[in-house]
Amino acid sequence: MxxxxxxxxxxxxxxxxxxxxxxxxxxxxxxxxxxxxxxxxxxxxxxxxxxxxxxxxxxxxxxxxxxxxxxxxxxxxxxxxxxxxxxxxxxxxxxxxxxxxxxxxxxxxxxxxxxEPLSEPEIVGNSSVKAGGNTKLVCNVLEGKADLYWWKKNGELLLGSDHIQFVDNSTLCIVKASMNDSGYYACVVRNEVSQNETSFLLHVQNAANVVLPVILACVVVGLLAGAAREKGWGERVCAG
Structure with missing residues (x-):
């Protein structure tokens, strides 16, 4: 034939x-x-x-x-x-x-x-997470069908572990995030005719950095309230 x-x-x-x-x-x-x-x-x-x-x-x-x-x-x-x-x-x-x-x-x-060639993927997720918390990044492809997904952090291939987990390879889960997890995460997608990728900046906040501003704000509010009370008493004393 x-x-x-x-x-x-x-x-x-x-x-x-x-x-x-x-x-x-x-x-x-x-x-x-x-x-x-x-x-x-x-x-x-x-x-x-x-x-x-x-x-x-x-x-x-x-x-x-x-x-x-x-x-x-x-x-x-x-x-x-x-x-x-x-x-x-x-x-x-x-x-x-x-x-x-x-x-x-x-x-x-x-x-x-x-x-169909793949469009540039998009990563959906919170760009900021508290240290010790869990977070996930979802990689979506709007045009075309991806046969393969993989993830990189700061240019290095990410491998699965108890700390880094993948769901269908299109979703990246970070368990108990630490400060070391801050950085640029890239999702790479591929099919038989194309390959594309996009990146996402994740910032992990130190728990102390989150609590301290709240404490300072409470202190300032308390001082202002105390000053207002003292001013009111003084006015009443002077008026008497």
Whole structure:
């Protein structure tokens, strides 16, 4: 069985540009080029797709008339009438099987996997936590699906422990935070066509630094109240 050859065309910063046979992974918005091996001459040729049991025609071409492109692929495909190659600007629904067929023979089915590039993730959580308290940071990806998550602190990979815990790798939990846990935390996300990351500054407050201002505030309020009472007594004494 003869096989197609395919590759992603430049510029596409999300996918591998090397040619592949049998299977190619590319990204939404990129253009792929599907090419055919040498086949017997034929007056009518087809590019076809297959999704599960469903099959359909992308383009059919006869030498005596222009190529006919099916509606879902109009305005985003380019068929070369000389070498029968096909360019497709990819959408999410293009994740399927493809083949080239003539009247007398056909290539094997070629698998095209279409993946959406990841947006920059966002980290949700409290930027400040008291020493001894627990906190968690949640890494969300708004566009695309991440296959892998990992976390770094100040550029160094974080490993799980009783103190540092991960929930589905997308959530970082810090148990009994200490001053040493202050720093920049980065969430890194990855799928087959992209990798992205973002950082988050976490500040752990010393418990003494939290309590002392409260104590000082109470002292000041008490002194002011005492001064006010003394002033009131003095006025009453002078008035008497």
């Amino acid at each position: 003869k096989l197609n050859l395919a590759r992603t065309l430049s510029p596409c910063y999300s996918a591998d540009l090397r040619p592949a046979s049998e299977r190619l992974v590319s990204a939404v918005g990129c253009t792929v080029l599907l090419m055919i091996p040498p086949l017997k001459a034929s007056e009518v040729v087809f590019w076809e797709y297959k999704t599960g049991p469903q099959e359909g025609v992308i383009v059919n071409y006869a030498f005596d008339r222009p190529a006919n492109t099916s509606r879902p692929y109009k305005n985003r495909t380019r068929f070369n009438e000389t070498d029968f190659s096909l360019q497709i600007v990819l959408q999410r629904g293009d994740d399927r099987l493809y083949r080239f067929r003539s009247e007398s023979e056909a290539t094997g089915w070629f698998q095209l996997r279409v993946v």
